[in-house]
Each structure stands twice: as structure tokens, then as C-alpha cells.
Amino acid sequence: MDTTATLSGNVDIPADIAATLVDPAAYADHRIHDSYRWLRANNPLGIARPEKFDPFWVVTKHAHIQSVSRQNELFHNADRPTTLMTRAVEERVRKITGGPNPVRSLVQMDAPDHPKYRALTQGWFMPANLGKFEARVREIARATVQRMLDKGNACDFVADVALGYPLHVIMEILGVPEKDEPRMLKLTQELFGPQDPDTARIREALTAEQFSAMMQSVVNDFGAYFRGITEDRRRNPREDLATVIANAKIGGDYMPDHDATSYYMIVATAGHDTTSSSTAGALWALAEDPAQFERVKANPDLIPGLVDEAIRWMTPVKHFMRSATSGTELGGRKIAKGDWLMLCYASGNRDEDVFEEPYRFRCDRKPNRHVAFGYGAHLCLGQYLAKLEMKILFEELLPRLKSVALDGEVKMTQAYFVNGPKKLPIRFEVN
Numbered sequence: 001m002d003t004t005a006t007l008s009g010n011v012d013i014p015a016d017i018a019a020t021l022v023d024p025a026a027y028a029d030h031r032i033h034d035s036y037r038w039l040r041a042n043n044p045l046g047i048a049r050p051e052k053f054d055p056f057w058v059v060t061k062h063a064h065i066q067s068v069s070r071q072n073e074l075f076h077n078a079d080r081p082t083t084l085m086t087r088a089v090e091e092r093v094r095k096i097t098g099g100p101n102p103v104r105s106l107v108q109m110d111a112p113d114h115p116k117y118r119a120l121t122q123g124w125f126m127p128a129n130l131g132k133f134e135a136r137v138r139e140i141a142r143a144t145v146q147r148m149l150d151k152g153n154a155c156d157f158v159a160d161v162a163l164g165y166p167l168h169v170i171m172e173i174l175g176v177p178e179k180d181e182p183r184m185l186k187l188t189q190e191l192f193g194p195q196d197p198d199t200a201r202i203r204e205a206l207t208a209e210q211f212s213a214m215m216q217s218v219v220n221d222f223g224a225y226f227r228g229i230t231e232d233r234r235r236n237p238r239e240d241l242a243t244v245i246a247n248a249k250i251g252g253d254y255m256p257d258h259d260a261t262s263y264y265m266i267v268a269t270a271g272h273d274t275t276s277s278s279t280a281g282a283l284w285a286l287a288e289d290p291a292q293f294e295r296v297k298a299n300p301d302l303i304p305g306l307v308d309e310a311i312r313w314m315t316p317v318k319h320f321m322r323s324a325t326s327g328t329e330l331g332g333r334k335i336a337k338g339d340w341l342m343l344c345y346a347s348g349n350r351d352e353d354v355f356e357e358p359y360r361f362r363c364d365r366k367p368n369r370h371v372a373f374g375y376g377a378h379l380c381l382g383q384y385l386a387k388l389e390m391k392i393l394f395e396e397l398l399p400r401l402k403s404v405a406l407d408g409e410v411k412m413t414q415a416y417f418v419n420g421p422k423k424l425p426i427r428f429e430v431n
């Protein structure tokens with residue numbers, strides 16, 4: 001489809017701003033927030049035409065993000081790439097899979113499949129069921145905190161706490177034994193490797209054939225690993241999520257292998273980078289604001305607020321894409337059938353019309369109607385788990401710390417899909 005023909009009118013956003021939206025480095029040095037602020041004030045729903053990408057609408061207001069996300073018939077996930085990719089990458093993906101997306105998990109589905117597949121695990125992710133895992137998550141949190149404190153009085157909070165903890169929790173609930181965690185981490189990184197310069201350079205150097213062979217082998221490896229788990233859980237059901245996925249039936253039959261693999265993959269991948277980013281974000285905010293640190297420490301009831309504010313503050317998932325299934329109007333703009341839209345969650349979460357002092361970190365923010373978990377039918381399935389694990393970690397950590405402060409420069413990952421701190425040097429005193 002020739003998208004440029006359908007995107008008409010004087011709505012283009014300036015080229016330099018469009019360039020930041022597709023520049024992974026702009027998400028690391030916070031220039032993206034200057035762009036978002038400009039867009040909300042001057043062109044809250046405009047078209048970006050960056051080089052190498054198909055044009056797309058840039059949705060920056062909280063209300064528009066919600067409006068698009070709740071109209072799931074009008075704005076589809078599966079028809080075009082669900083995350084931003086260049087034309088060249090999309091072409092490669094289409095060669096491999098025949099469609100615009102590398103996998104077909106919940107986020108790449110629409111009705112009627114999406115509600116059916118989501119219903120299979122929705123109950124498992126509800127707080128009532130997650131309660132069964134709370135004690136085990138607390139054990140993991142305690143061990144993680146102890147390892148950090150054993151470092152003395154300084155550490156890199158990302159490497160020593162925020163990266164490993166959510167991965168460990170997710171593998172536990174998925175039922176992957178600890179010895180296989182490094183293999184899982186490697187697979188997820190290969191498949192969804194962030195656009196950090198090292199990974200990107202390696203990928204760009206590959207020919208289309210090499211790239212497709214690499215992707216295929218990662219998906220096959222992932223599939224083979226989880227086929228083993230599936231067979232085991234059909235014979236020996238447990239309380240874990242793998243048991244639910246392995247035994248789930250669609251129309252009376254077990255899920256096809258490819259769908260089950262995609263299901264395992266989204267849980268394995270969606271649940272750790274995101275939670276790592278917001279966990280690190282919470283500690284970063286406290287390390288910069290001793291008064292707020294003291295307040296939360298003295299009032300553990302503020303921890304859920306701290307968690308929600310850190311998720312708003314970091315907004316680890318920067319965007320998801322949708323495409324219009326028919327012509328419509330939004331915010332005074334005419335959207336044409338087939339148009340591609342970028343939902344900028346991190347912009348919605350700094351929207352001056354919704355948040356008082358949006359650029360301040362306030363753990364007592366109430367209400368905190370952030371869209372970091374998205375909105376509508378695809379609203380993050382793991383939101384209660386993410387909040388539970390973060391709450392437990394800070395309940396275990398804060399009583400042990402007397403003070404915490406930054407001990408060097410914080411570095412962020414360069415990525416326009418999921419990003420957050422990659423280095424957070426801190427020094428601390430123990431109680």
C-alpha cells in the first residue's frame with residue numbers, strides 16, 4: 001500500500017522532531033521528552049515521515065492514546081508491524097513469516113482470536129491467583145537485597161538488582177529451572193535485542209538470508225525448549241503458568257505449537273526488561289531525593305504509590321503501533337484506512353492536561369492515571385505481577401537502607417521500544 005498517498009493535509013511534524021522519534025539515542029539522553037512536549041503543545045496528532053520508515057501518525061495526548069486503544073475494531077494490532085520498524089526490516093520479516101510481525105503473540109492479534117487467547121491466562125494473572133506466588137517472590141526479593149548489601153556500600157543497581165530480579169521471578173512463575181535461565185536470557189535478547197549500538201551493528205551487517213536464518217534458529221530453539229516443558233506439564237501439572245499454557249484448549253484442541261511458543265515467548269520477554277526499567281527508575285528517583293526516600297521509608301503505605309509513579313516516570317514501553325481498519329476522525333485529523341499510528345505512552349504520561357507537575361516524581365500522586373500499561377483490550381496482562389514484584393522488592397529493601405545516593409552517571413539504554421537505565425551507580429548506608 002502506498003501510505004504516503006493516504007496521509008495528506010498540512011499536518012506533518014518538523015523533520016528534526018520526526019528524526020528523534022526513530023533515533024534510539026534520543027530515548028537515552030531524554031531529547032525525546034523535548035520532542036513530546038513540543039508535539040503536545042503544537043501538533044499533538046501529526047504525521048512523521050522519517051527516512052527509511054513508512055509515515056506514521058504520532059499520537060502524543062493521553063486522551064487520544066486512550067481513544068485509539070479502546071477502539072479495537074477500528075484500530076488493529078496485527079495488520080501492520082505492532083512495533084516501529086524500518087521498511088527494510090519489515091520486508092525481511094515478511095519474507096520469513098509472510099506477515100508484518102516476527103511472532104504472533106497476544107499483542108499481534110486482533111478479535112476474534114485475541115480475546116480467546118487472552119482468556120486462557122487472564123485469570124492466572126489476576127491478584128487472587130498471584131497471591132499463591134507471593135511468598136516465593138518475597139524469598140527471591142530477600143535474596144536479591146542480601147546480595148546487594150553484601151557488596152558493601154556501593155553497587156550498580158541495574159546489574160546487581162534490577163536486571164536479575166524480574167527475570168528470576170518470571171522464570172519462576174513460568175516454571176523454567178534456574179539452570180536454564182541464562183539460555184532463556186540469551187534467546188530473548190537475540191530475538192528482541194534492544195537497538196543498542198552493539199546489537200544493531202551486528203544485525204545490520206547480516207544479509208537478509210543470514211538474518212532470517214538467525215531469527216529462524218532462535219525461534220526454533222525457543223520452540224524446542226518449550227515443547228519439552230509443554231510435554232512435561234501435560235503429564236505433571238503444577239501451579240505454574242507453563243501448566244496453564246500447555247493445557248490450554250482453543251475450540252477443544254490444544255493450542256498449535258507455534259501459538260504456544262509465541263505465548264511462552266511474550267511472557268518470557270514482556271515481563272523482565274520492562275519491570276527492570278521501572279524498578280531501577282524508582283530507586284533512581286529516591287537516590288536523587290533524600291526527603292522522598294525518608295518519607296517512603298517511614299511510611300511503607302506509600303510503596304504502592306512509589307511503584308506506580310516509577311512506572312509512569314520511566315514508562316518502559318515507549319510505544320506500540322496500531323493501524324486504522326477504516327477512515328475515521330481523531331483530534332480534528334482525518335485518518336485514512338491503513339494508516340499507521342504510534343501511541344507514545346511516555347508522552348501521554350507527561351500530558352499537562354492530565355498530570356499536575358508532570359515532570360516531578362511524586363510517590364503520593366493520586367490519582368495516577370498513567371498509560372504505561374497501555375489501555376483497552378490489550379492492557380498489560382502482567383500489570384499486577386509487575387506491581388507486586390516491585391512492591392515486594394521495596395518492602396524488603398527500604399527498611400535495610402539508611403541512605404542512598406547516586407555515585408556516578410546514570411546511563412540509559414538506546415532504544416525506541418523498551419528502554420530504561422542500563423547503569424545506575426549508587427552508594428548506600430545500611431541500617
Ligand code: HEM
Nearest residue numbers: 106107270271274275317373374375378379380381382386
Ligand atoms: C502488554 C507494558 C510488565 C505481559 C503490554 C502493553 C504495555 C505493557 C504498554 C501493551 C498494552 C496495549 O497495547 O494497550 C508493561 C510494563 C511493564 C509490564 C510497563 C512493567 C512495568 C509485564 C509483565 C508481564 C507482561 C511482568 C508478564 C509476565 C504482557 C502481555 C501483554 C502485555 C502478555 C499483551 C497483552 C495483550 O495484548 O492482550 N505491557 N508490561 N507485562 N504485557 Fe506488559
